[in-house]
Amino acid sequence: MRLSDRALQLTARISLLIALASLSAFLLVRTYLGDPETLYNQGTxxxxxxxxxxxxxxxxxxxxxxxxxxxxxxxxxxxxxxxxxxxxxxxxxxxxxxxxxxxxxxxxxxxxxxxxxxxxxxxxxxxxxxxxxxxxxxxxxxxxxxxxxxxxxxxxxxxxxxxxxxxxxxxxxxxxxxxxxxxxxxx
Known part of the structure; x- marks a missing residue:
């Protein structure tokens, strides 16, 4: 395997990891930021x-x-x-x-x-x-x-x-x- 192929695979894996981490964080935070009960309890x-x-x-x-x-x-x-x-x-x-x-x-x-x-x-x-x-x-x-x-x-x-x-x-x-x-x- 050539060095450029390995770099391309490593870049793809890192990009996928970042995308999955971002999606997980968004789904976790969205529940709390958009929850009407939480917003009401905060005095909004x-x-x-x-x-x-x-x-x-x-x-x-x-x-x-x-x-x-x-x-x-x-x-x-x-x-x-x-x-x-x-x-x-x-x-x-x-x-x-x-x-x-x-x-x-x-x-x-x-x-x-x-x-x-x-x-x-x-x-x-x-x-x-x-x-x-x-x-x-x-x-x-x-x-x-x-x-x-x-x-x-x-x-x-x-x-x-x-x-x-x-x-x-x-x-x-x-x-x-x-x-x-x-x-x-x-x-």
Missing amino acids: VSETVSRGPVTMEKVRWQLGTMQLYTQLIDEDRRKVVLENNVPGSVVVAVHLAVTPLDGVDQLSDGGFVCDAALRDDRGNVWKNQNVDTMLGPSSCSDDDHPLKLNQPNKLVKLFVVPASAVPHLVGVEVGSLAEYRRVLITF
Whole structure:
């Protein structure tokens, strides 16, 4: 066998090895990169909508106004204590219209989960706090303010954020684990 034939065979084998290794790596990584559950669990936003409405799990969300407070009071005019409300932070109240549609789960039996998160342009996310204030109900399962089916119901989602984050706030995100879907409703 000549030297050029051996070099050609060696080149072909190395090329085949590289191609097989590349294909294996692609098939392994593709499963994780394109998996909707993994993307949802990582906090990836799948859609962005300006103000709404957004329908998710038979509930329509419409963004209203955003207001900033340093302190809140309840219906008895007592100071409301929120988690993480430390000096240098503000309370962000986001007003929403939530409309449960026909077929929504558990409307009559204790309500349904309607959590939302506040997001900024730097990737920070804050969970809402369900606390009674004079601003209105903050939970979809509030017995004192039951939600009406097929009608917009006013809710106030409360978030405690650092004052430095306020100029960077972009919107409220709602998600559905069942649909592996997370929507950012921008201001």
